[in-house]
Amino acid sequence: MVSLPLRSQHAPEIGGADITFAPPARPSLLGSEAELRVALGGLSGVDAVGANARVAALGTRSLKQGTKRALLDLAISMIDLTTLEGMDTPGKVRSLCTKALRPDPSDPSVPHVAAVCVYPDLVEMARNFLGDAPVAVASVATAFPSGRASLNVKLADVREAVAAGANEIDMVIDRGAFLTGKLGLVYDEIVAVKEACGSAHLKVILETGELVTLDNVRRASWLSMLAGADFIKTSTGKVPVAATPPVVLVMLEAVRDFAEETGVVVGVKAAGGIRSAKDALKYLVLVNETAGSAWLTPDLYRFGASSLLNDLLMQRAKQRDGHYVRSDRFSGD
Amino acid sequence: MSSDRLDVRKTYKLLINGAFPRSESGRTYEVIAANGAFLGNVARASRKDLREAVVAARAAQPKWQAATAYNRGQVLYRMAEMIESRRDEFAFHVAQSEQHNDRDAQLIVSAAIDRVVWYAGWTDKIAQVLGGTNPVAGPFFNFSIPTPTGVIGVIAPQESSLLGFVSCVAPPLAAGNAVVVVSSTTRPIPSLLLGEVTATADVPGGVLNILSGEVAELGPVLAQHEDVDGVDLTGAGDLAPTLAADASGSIKRVFRATTADHDWAVDPGTRRLRAFVETSTVWHTVGQ
Numbered sequence: 053m054v055s056l057p058l059r060s061q062h063a064p065e066i067g068g069a070d071i072t073f074a075p076p077a078r079p080s081l082l083g084s085e086a087e088l089r090v091a092l093g094g095l096s097g098v099d100a101v102g103a104n105a106r107v108a109a110l111g112t113r114s115l116k117q118g119t120k121r122a123l124l125d126l127a128i129s130m131i132d133l134t135t136l137e138g139m140d141t142p143g144k145v146r147s148l149c150t151k152a153l154r155p156d157p158s159d160p161s162v163p164h165v166a167a168v169c170v171y172p173d174l175v176e177m178a179r180n181f182l183g184d185a186p187v188a189v190a191s192v193a194t195a196f197p198s199g200r201a202s203l204n205v206k207l208a209d210v211r212e213a214v215a216a217g218a219n220e221i222d223m224v225i226d227r228g229a230f231l232t233g234k235l236g237l238v239y240d241e242i243v244a245v246k247e248a249c250g251s252a253h254l255k256v257i258l259e260t261g262e263l264v265t266l267d268n269v270r271r272a273s274w275l276s277m278l279a280g281a282d283f284i285k286t287s288t289g290k291v292p293v294a295a296t297p298p299v300v301l302v303m304l305e306a307v308r309d310f311a312e313e314t315g316v317v318v319g320v321k322a323a324g325g326i327r328s329a330k331d332a333l334k335y336l337v338l339v340n341e342t343a344g345s346a347w348l349t350p351d352l353y354r355f356g357a358s359s360l361l362n363d364l365l366m367q368r369a370k371q372r373d374g375h376y377v378r379s380d381r382f383s384g385d
Numbered sequence: 386m387s388s389d390r391l392d393v394r395k396t397y398k399l400l401i402n403g404a405f406p407r408s409e410s411g412r413t414y415e416v417i418a419a420n421g422a423f424l425g426n427v428a429r430a431s432r433k434d435l436r437e438a439v440v441a442a443r444a445a446q447p448k449w450q451a452a453t454a455y456n457r458g459q460v461l462y463r464m465a466e467m468i469e470s471r472r473d474e475f476a477f478h479v480a481q482s483e484q485h486n487d488r489d490a491q492l493i494v495s496a497a498i499d500r501v502v503w504y505a506g507w508t509d510k511i512a513q514v515l516g517g518t519n520p521v522a523g524p525f526f527n528f529s530i531p532t533p534t535g536v537i538g539v540i541a542p543q544e545s546s547l548l549g550f551v552s553c554v555a556p557p558l559a560a561g562n563a564v565v566v567v568s569s570t571t572r573p574i575p576s577l578l579l580g581e582v583t584a585t586a587d588v589p590g591g592v593l594n595i596l597s598g599e600v601a602e603l604g605p606v607l608a609q610h611e612d613v614d615g616v617d618l619t620g621a622g623d624l625a626p627t628l629a630a631d632a633s634g635s636i637k638r639v640f641r642a643t644t645a646d647h648d649w650a651v652d653p654g655t656r657r658l659r660a661f662v663e664t665s666t667v668w669h670t671v672g673q
Contacts, residue, residue, distance in 0.1 A: 375609035375634070376436055379443070 085236030098266035107297040111334045124368045127332045130350045134169040145174050149181035166350040172213040179217035190220035197288035199224035210248040222255045227262045242279035255283035261293030266302050273306035277318050285321035294324025304342035323356025329367040397427040400580035402441035403590020409433045430596035432606040438594035442536045442563035445591030450533050450561040454509035461505035464586040465498045482546045482572040497548045504555035526669040531662035533561035535614035538607040542620040546572035548649045556657035565594045573597035608632040615661045
């Protein structure tokens with residue numbers, strides 16, 4: 053276990069039914085950037101070969117039919133149904149919301165998804181479409197996807213999204229600053245954004261495809277959690293390398309260790325590149341075997357995806373009907 | 386050649402999406418000729434391999450349909466060229482699989498090549514024969530054109546491992562369909578060799594997918610699969626009625642071979658070309 057200069061906390065309570073996202077007494081590093089560097093430097097390096105082997109071994113696990121059915125439904129309920137295109141229109145957001153509430157109109161037993169994820173200017177529209185349904189509206193903010201804007205602009209972006217009704221904010225970290233070692237800058241920015249979020253949950257996008265190494269993923273995960281993230285998220289989906297199982301493994305280990313260390317339970321969101329139900333189930337096995345079954349809930353684990361939902365619905369229909377179904381049975385994006 | 390040299394034996398693999406995977410299940414089976422000779426190990430496809438093949442076919446079909454008829458003809462003709470250049474290899478395997486002498490096997494390969502060329506020539510003629518303008522009582526120019534049905538599942542004939550195989554596979558391809566074919570269970574090697582040939586004949590990945598395995602295992606999955614638009618049950622034998630019933634669940638086109646259809650040497654006509662096309666009719670205003 054890594055040694056961190058944290059305030060001591062009560063023993064972690066993981067697995068209880070009433071896990072809260074962020075207890076008010078979140079530990080924080082009130083010290084300097086040097087202190088932060090020491091803290092993150094104390095993290096052990098990631099054994100990349102071991103991580104790949106672990107992922108590969110868990111990927112071959114067979115699931116019994118009943119388990120598979122339950123996991124398909126769980127995966128559907130964990131989806132942040134996402135549209136993040138320059139060509140998004142009100143009509144697209146409306147159909148996205150409709151699909152979020154009732155993914156398969158022909159089968160009311162399909163659960164609704166966790167959230168819809170849109171750009172800030174479409175948040176109000178999405179909230180209006182959804183009404184007071186239990187589907188959250190998540191908004192990317194902070195000059196998504198590059199994050200290349202001044203802090204004031206980023207904070208204004210966040211405040212507007214929250215004011216428009218976003219329940220969750222997906223921010224991007226400043227990868228340039230992180231990679232040049234300006235950890236304090238990254239940390240302060242997350243703290244500031246967290247404050248701007250108010251009651252909205254904060255998901256911190258690490259953009260692991262740009263962090264290059266798994267060591268960096270582990271450090272960025274801890275940095276984000278220390279700064280107040282409610283969720284850590286792999287990717288924007290806008291760079292070629294998005295969520296990969298080893299990266300998610302490292303992040304799951306980070307949230308597990310962070311919870312043991314501090315008692316604060318942080319969620320993980322895998323986003324980008326997850327298109328098949330088979331991959332989604334592999335990720336859920338990874339969650340269960342790494343962080344534990346307590347994380348198998350939409351409150352603590354999410355998939356950021358759009359096309360994944362249809363494949364989950366297809367596999368679900370396959371399980372139900374006993375034969376493969378055609379893809380155009382379900383609405384496209 | 387010294388006798389202590391290691392045998393280098395080939396395992397014949399599947400053709401899915403332009404690649405040659407072993408079965409996802411890892412299973413293989415031995416191909417034994419009628420005289421008891423061991424002919425080789427081939428992959429035994431599972432229903433998941435079939436699912437992958439259908440996904441690949443569905444993805445590849447629109448582009449194959451959109452290719453010009455001329456281009457599809459060129460690709461099929463290239464396939465014939467490739468068989469011709471390896472005719473001795475084909476003849477060897479046909480002779481082994483079907484227990485023919487060399488001369489008969491060569492004749493069968495020639496017939497198979499000619500059959501592919503025949504269908505290659507048909508690609509840009511289907512529209513003239515099956516389509517046309519229709520006389521209508523109104524100010525409309527009304528015409529019908531044949532369009533491909535989509536993804537076609539073929540249960541290849543069990544006896545005729547090469548000629549019968551290409552006779553079933555080439556017509557849906559010529560019409561612009563993507564094909565998922567289950568080879569002859571006991572005589573799969575010539576068809577798997579043909580798969581290796583198509584990979585170098587500019588046939589786009591996914592347009593032709595070849596699976597070797599048990600018809601009893603793969604047939605129902607193919608026939609019930611909603612994303613398969615038509616099935617050719619030529620090689621299904623006694624299972625054909627059950628498979629046809631399975632196919633009805635998703636309202637597929639079903640092609641059932643007659644006894645005469647199993648005589649592969651005769652002129653095939655256009656029956657198989659017509660089996661997997663749909664007619665689109667366009668009403669176009671004129672004189673306004």
